[in-house]
Amino acid sequence: MRQTPGAHGRRTAAVVTLALALTATLHQPAGAEPRTLPQVRAELDRLYHQAEVATEKYNALDGKVARQRKRLGTLRGQVASAERRLSRLTGLAGAAARSQYRGGGVPAEVQFALADDPERALDSASLARQAQLATNRVIKALAVTEEELRTRGDEAADELERLRENRASLGSHRRTIRARIDAARRVESRLEDEQRRELAALERETADEAQAEWVRSGVLDSAGTTKGSTAGRAAVAFATRELGKPYVWGAEGPDSYDCSGLTSQAWQAAGVAIPRTSQEQWRLLRRVPVTRMRPGDLIIYNADASHVSLYIGDGRMIHAPRPGRQVTVAPAGSMEILGVVRPDA
Known part of the structure; x- marks a missing residue:
C-alpha cells in the first residue's frame, strides 16, 4: 500500500510508541527490537488466542x-x-x-x-x-x-x-x-487513535486477503448452491438476532456470548442440543467437506479447534470474535479453517 512521506513518518512514530508499550507490558528485554504493526497485531492475536x-x-x-x-x-x-x-x-x-x-x-x-x-x-x-x-x-x-x-x-x-x-x-x-x-x-490501552485505526485497517486487510484466497480456491462453487435445513435456518435466525451483543468469556446468553456459547445456543433455539465447547463440537458432531457446507453448519477454526462460527451462506459467518468485540458478521475464510461440522446431520 502506497504511503506519503508524512504518513510514513507517522507510522514510524507509531511503531516506536508501540514498541515501548509492548516492552513495558510484556516484560521484553531492554534491548528488544522495535515492533512493527503486523508484529503488534500478531502479539494481540496470540494473547487473545x-x-x-x-x-x-x-x-x-x-x-x-x-x-x-x-x-x-x-x-x-x-x-x-x-x-x-x-x-x-x-x-x-x-x-x-x-x-x-x-x-x-x-x-x-x-x-x-x-x-x-x-x-x-x-x-x-x-x-x-x-x-x-x-x-x-x-x-x-x-x-x-x-x-x-x-x-x-x-x-x-x-x-x-x-x-x-x-x-x-x-x-x-x-x-x-x-x-x-x-x-x-494493556497493549491496546497505549495505542493512540491513529494507531488504533491503522491496526484495525491492518486487521481488515489481512482478513480480506485470507477471504479472497479462500474464495479463489473454488471452495464456494458448490457450497454456495446448498440450502440450509429448517433447523439450520432457525439457528441462523437466532444468531442474526444476537448481532451486536458483546463477547464475554464463559457466556452463553442472553445478554452476551463467547464463540461456542453463541453456536450452542443458536442450535438449542433450533431444537437441537449440541456440545458446549468448540473442541467438543468438532469432536462429536458429524464432519462435512467445506465444499458441501450449508447455512447453519459450524465452521471450526485453528488447529486446536479453539474458535467456532455459524455459517450463514455466501461465504459469510456469524461469530463472537473476542473480548472487546461484539457478535458480528464476518468473512468465513478470514481465519484458519480446521473443518466444518453439521449439528443436524
Whole structure:
C-alpha cells in the first residue's frame, strides 16, 4: 500500500510508541527490537488466542462441575434413603429378635391371631417357620442396605473430592483467561487513535486477503448452491438476532456470548442440543467437506479447534470474535479453517 512521506513518518512514530508499550507490558528485554504493526497485531492475536483456549477449557470444566454437582446431590439423596431404610430394618430386626425370645419364634401378634381365629390360622410349626424366614429376610436386607450405604457413601466422598479438584482447576483457568485479556488490553490501552485505526485497517486487510484466497480456491462453487435445513435456518435466525451483543468469556446468553456459547445456543433455539465447547463440537458432531457446507453448519477454526462460527451462506459467518468485540458478521475464510461440522446431520 502506497504511503506519503508524512504518513510514513507517522507510522514510524507509531511503531516506536508501540514498541515501548509492548516492552513495558510484556516484560521484553531492554534491548528488544522495535515492533512493527503486523508484529503488534500478531502479539494481540496470540494473547487473545490463549485467552480463548483457556475459555473453552473453562467452559468444558464448568459443564463437568455442573454434572458433578448434580451427581453428588443424587448420591447424597441415595445415602439419606439408605440410612432411613437401615434404621427401619434395624428396628424390624430388633423386634423379630425380641419376639422370638418371648414366644419361641412365634411373634405375639401371630399368637393373638391364632387364638382369635384358629380355623383360619396355620399350625404353630408352620408359623414359626414363616417367622424365622421373615427374620432371615430382614437380616439379609439389613446387610445389603449396610453395604449399599457404604458404597454410596464412598462414591459421594470420591465425587466430592473430584468436584473440589475441578473447582480448583476452574479457578486456574479463570486466572489464565483474565491474565491474557488484561495483558492484551494493556497493549491496546497505549495505542493512540491513529494507531488504533491503522491496526484495525491492518486487521481488515489481512482478513480480506485470507477471504479472497479462500474464495479463489473454488471452495464456494458448490457450497454456495446448498440450502440450509429448517433447523439450520432457525439457528441462523437466532444468531442474526444476537448481532451486536458483546463477547464475554464463559457466556452463553442472553445478554452476551463467547464463540461456542453463541453456536450452542443458536442450535438449542433450533431444537437441537449440541456440545458446549468448540473442541467438543468438532469432536462429536458429524464432519462435512467445506465444499458441501450449508447455512447453519459450524465452521471450526485453528488447529486446536479453539474458535467456532455459524455459517450463514455466501461465504459469510456469524461469530463472537473476542473480548472487546461484539457478535458480528464476518468473512468465513478470514481465519484458519480446521473443518466444518453439521449439528443436524
